Amino acid sequence: MVDEHQFSQLLFLLDKLKFELKKATLWSEQKPTTAALRSTQPFCCDTLALEQWLQFIFIERLSVLAANKLPLPKNIAVSPIAEDAFKCTNQLKVVDVIADIDELLSGQLVPRSWQSKTNTTEKNFIS
Numbered sequence: 207m208v209d210e211h212q213f214s215q216l217l218f219l220l221d222k223l224k225f226e227l228k229k230a231t232l233w234s235e236q237k238p239t240t241a242a243l244r245s246t247q248p249f250c251c252d253t254l255a256l257e258q259w260l261q262f263i264f265i266e267r268l269s270v271l272a273a274n275k276l277p278l279p280k281n282i283a284v285s286p287i288a289e290d291a292f293k294c295t296n297q298l299k300v301v302d303v304i305a306d307i308d309e310l311l312s313g314q315l316v317p318r319s320w321q322s323k324t325n326t327t328e329k330n331f332i333s
Contacts, residue, residue, distance in 0.1 A: 216272045226299045232257035256291040282311045
């Protein structure tokens, strides 16, 4: 059974991810080489920065799947590597959107330890 809501929600979250990557100045106007995109390593970790993988592989492939209502991955956990890669306060929204995508596709809640870091920073700033 096709879940129309899941496809539309995924497209919304992918647009939100694009917005947050741009806002955090992690968006690239230059596409990596074809060879870099062909890496067989997880997240193309040997040829791309994580933000490049998100932009040129993750977003592109999931957008095609959702737009064409093709089967979506169910075993997904990108947020742990994103949490490790994006530690600056202005990048935590990127991690949050990735966690939303993980939750939507896997059906599993994602622990969001980075949110407590943000809350602590905000409290210290306000004090």
